[in-house]
Amino acid sequence: MSEARQNRRQISLGAFLMETGHHIAAWRHPDAHAAGGLDFAHYAELAQIAERAKFDAIFFADSVSVRDTHLPSLSRTARADHFEPLTLLSALSVVTRHIGLIATVSTTFNEPYNVARKFASLDHLSGGRSGWNLVTSSTETEAHNFSFDQHPDHAVRYERAKEFYDVVAGLWDSWEDDAFVRDKASGVYFDADKLHVLNYKGKHFKVRGPLNVARSPQGWPVVVQAGASEAGRELAAQTAEVIFVAHQTLDEAKAFYRDVKGRLSRYGRQPEHLKIMPGIFPIVGKTQQEAQDKFDALQELIDPTVGVSLLSKMTGGVDLSNYPVDGPVPDLPETNGGKSRQRLLLDLARRDNLTIRDLYLRIAGARGHQQVIGTPQSIADQLQQWFEEEGADGFNIMSPWLPGGLVDFTEHVVPELQRRGLFRTEYTGDTLRDHLGLPRPVNRHAAVARQEAPSPLAATPS
Missing domain, CATH: 3.20.20.30 (Luciferase-like domain)
Structure with a gap:
């Protein structure tokens, strides 16, 4: 080469x-x-x-x-x-x-x-x-499952996520790469100058540190x-x-x-x-038709109850089983869940004029x-x-x-x-x-x- x-x-x-x-x-x-x-x-x-x-x-x-x-x-x-x-x-x-x-x-x-x-x-x-x-x-x-009556707001979740990341990254730097000398002759296990205590104090977290794992490979x-x-x-x-x-x-x-x-x-x-x-x-597939046949065989295994439920979860949690499965995907309220995926799926339904059944069949594999x-x-x-x-x-x-x-x-x-x-x-x-x-x-x-x-x-x- x-x-x-x-x-x-x-x-x-x-x-x-x-x-x-x-x-x-x-x-x-x-x-x-x-x-x-x-x-x-x-x-x-x-x-x-x-x-x-x-x-x-x-x-x-x-x-x-x-x-x-x-x-x-x-x-x-x-x-x-x-x-x-x-x-x-x-x-x-x-x-x-x-x-x-x-x-x-x-x-x-x-x-x-x-x-x-x-x-x-x-x-x-x-x-x-x-x-x-x-x-x-x-x-x-x-x-x-974590003592909440309702899911935290989307903006709060991302605010917490950024602070969470800062703490984790800081903890990963608790020890310098060569901090652990483990010198049997001198009796020094680690170089104290290469240990760094985080002492993080923020809106969501207060974490002293250091991490009790050496810096990773x-x-x-x-x-x-x-x-x-x-x-x-x-x-x-x-x-x-x-x-x-x-x-x-x-x-x-x-x-x-x-x-x-x-x-x-x-x-x-x-x-x-x-x-x-x-x-x-x-x-x-070896041919386009063979590949399509493989896909069609999978599609035939979808239970409509499962398809509608999948679509309900992925478009924000609104129960779509109350709507005609061969009718249009309704306008949905903005979700407090995954906003980008809801927008992607609603845009797909509008662009291709898909029914609820069409849309769940479209996403049953790739979501x-x-x-x-x-x-x-x-x-x-x-x-x-x-x-x-x-x-x-x-x-x-x-x-x-x-x-x-x-x-x-x-x-x-x-x-x-x-x-x-x-x-x-x-x-x-x-x-x-x-x-x-x-x-x-x-x-x-x-x-x-x-x-x-x-x-x-x-x-x-x-």
């Missing part, structure tokens, strides 16, 4: 793993592992499939509730039982060597010290492969975000190193890419230090992300176009059913991307930051001592 091709910008790929697959009826697919949500061997197989294909990372979403309180639909989906993601990733760190390990942990119903400690620990356990998907919880059902675990509202974009510009996002069209993707990357300079950041990775739901049905070549064409026209730096692959959908992508689309020089054929580094091409944050206290600039992601030391 020529030097020019070796140095060419390449696509990042994440495997977004969800129990039995992303399609709402995936668990009913003949080849799906219906009990996969609580089967470690199932997840180990998936992680190793993605690692053999040289993916940057695997990723788990999470919520701290059984989200659907409508039993007729809940009892017909495979989303009610699954592992807590950090526990699962800790176990998967032992059966993988290279692939990154990203988990969602909400800032709404957790405490910064616990989160900082757990992700630093995972980074040590994995040799520098952990990533934190920072989200604000978006559902009433989660609030009811990556300095900080990689920080990921998934919000696309105005508040989410601004928080991402300040704090995120990767953004997982949903787009329906290339024009939408390019506008978001320009907008968020254009905000980085206000925070002393460079565009290449933030990776934007839209979700892609791929159905792969608002881009759905791509085709051959390895045609899918690679679309990924290449979005990548080269700056709609994306990479993609979060949402396999329709598992393990077969992931196998289809890794065995057929990945080789096509590699043939085009768009994706790696071997790992060239050891950490998730290496895979993504992200810099290692400089400890803010060490930087001050050396009169260097700390990481632009770091809050001002207390």
